[in-house]
Amino acid sequence: MLFLGLGIVLLALKYLEVGPVAAWSWWIVLSPFALAVVWWTWADWSGYTKKKAMERENVRKQARLDRQREQLGLGTRKSGRR
Template identity: 75%
Template sequence: MLFLGIGLILLALKYFEIDPVAAWSWWVVLSPFALAVAWWSWADWSGYTKRRAMDRENARKQARLDKQREAIGIVKRKR
């Protein structure tokens, strides 16, 4: 997402011809978009995206269980 944001900012600066980006090559301006595609491809290929989604789901599940345990009076022991 960071690469996409940087790419959009650089694209707007190049389009409106704001210095110093107006003098840069289009390859430099468009390179963050290529980096974003590479990042998303790697994240999907390696399973990074799926692991992050599973971690968020497990954290929500654990928070819900902790809240229910507190509601019925079961206190979690500290180790």
């Protein structure tokens, strides 16, 4: 997402001819978009995206379980106790 944001900012600066970016080559200005594509391809290929999604889901699941235990008056489960 960082590469995409940087690409949009550089594209706007180049289009509006602001500052030193106006003199830069279009290849330099558009390179963050290529880096974003490479990053997303790697993230999908390596499983990074799926791992992060699973981590978010596990945090949401644990929070829901903790809320339900609190509502039942059981408190949260301590590690080491079963």
